[in-house]
Amino acid sequence: MKLYINTTSPFVRLVRLAIAEKGLAGRVETEIVDPWGDAEPFLRANAAARVPTLVTDDGTPIAEALLILRYLDAIAPEPSVWPARDLERTLTVAAVALGAIEAATSIIIGRKSSPTFDSDAVGIKRHRTMREGLRRLDAMPPRDFADRPDIAGYAAVTVVDYIGFRFPDRDWLADLPTLSAWRERQQQRESVASTQPYTLGCGRRSNDGGGMVELSEDSSNRIFSTLSDWEDQLKALGEDIPIDFGGPEP
Numbered sequence: 001m002k003l004y005i006n007t008t009s010p011f012v013r014l015v016r017l018a019i020a021e022k023g024l025a026g027r028v029e030t031e032i033v034d035p036w037g038d039a040e041p042f043l044r045a046n047a048a049a050r051v052p053t054l055v056t057d058d059g060t061p062i063a064e065a066l067l068i069l070r071y072l073d074a075i076a077p078e079p080s081v082w083p084a085r086d087l088e089r090t091l092t093v094a095a096v097a098l099g100a101i102e103a104a105t106s107i108i109i110g111r112k113s114s115p116t117f118d119s120d121a122v123g124i125k126r127h128r129t130m131r132e133g134l135r136r137l138d139a140m141p142p143r144d145f146a147d148r149p150d151i152a153g154y155a156a157v158t159v160v161d162y163i164g165f166r167f168p169d170r171d172w173l174a175d176l177p178t179l180s181a182w183r184e185r186q187q188q189r190e191s192v193a194s195t196q197p198y199t200l201g202c203g204r205r206s207n208d209g210g211g212m213v214e215l216s217e218d219s220s221n222r223i224f225s226t227l228s229d230w231e232d233q234l235k236a237l238g239e240d241i242p243i244d245f246g247g248p249e250p
């Protein structure tokens with residue numbers, strides 16, 4: 001399978017968390033793309049040209065994070081993304097976190113067309129959604145990954161890290177001790193530690209002008225976990241053309 005990703009997207013992270021927890025990493029080749037670059041194979045796989053996009057082993061494209069998660073549950077049922085036990089609570093918590101993820105990315109994307117997006121009516125509502133979402137997660141945290149990795153935990157860890165990463169002007173968890181402690185406890189989990197968002201990298205643009213980054217054969221078979229991991233792979237390529245993945249894409 002091929003998964004089109006970037007290194008920052010919270011929607012990509014939801015999928016990468018499930019891939020790691022389900023032990024599927026060895027079956028998924030990842031390719032970093034610029035979602036605004038319209039690289040041909042990526043655009044062919046997803047008319048919306050958004051990450052994540054999965055292409056299955058038989059070439060079937062599947063876009064949208066939640067639909068990809070549905071597929072991953074079908075091919076690797078355990079641990080289930082949405083286990084039957086306590087399903088209602090799991091979905092409630094996940095919905096709060098997913099709402100805040102949507103709000104955060106809509107601000108980052110909104111800034112591309114309107115520099116005043118944050119202070120416009122929609123931006124103000126999105127900021128409230130982030131604040132209120134985190135407050136509700138503090139009141140109703142998910143299970144620890146060690147207990148059960150599911151959609152609630154995936155979405156909560158993703159939103160906490162993404163908001164801290166993209167909106168670093170304040171300490172979002174300062175008044176949220178329960179959520180802060182919950183996040184801290186997940187840090188040792190391999191899937192969590194290895195999927196944190198990061199920006200900036202160096203690589204080699206492919207010649208088709210589509211914005212793809214060429215990676216060595218063996219490095220393209222894995223998910224990059226940290227910036228230094230990414231840099232190590234690029235050093236091995238011997239290429240040094242800066243490519244900024246930390247630009248406006250969420």
Ligand SMILES: N[C@@H](CCC(=O)N[C@@H](CS)C(=O)NCC(=O)O)C(=O)O
Nearest residue numbers: 009010011035050051052064065250
């Ligand atoms: N609903 C989609 C959202 C995906 C999404 O918005 N991805 C962003 C990166 S976080 C993207 O590719 N944006 C490019 C664009 O909006 O054209 C999902 O769940 O997968």
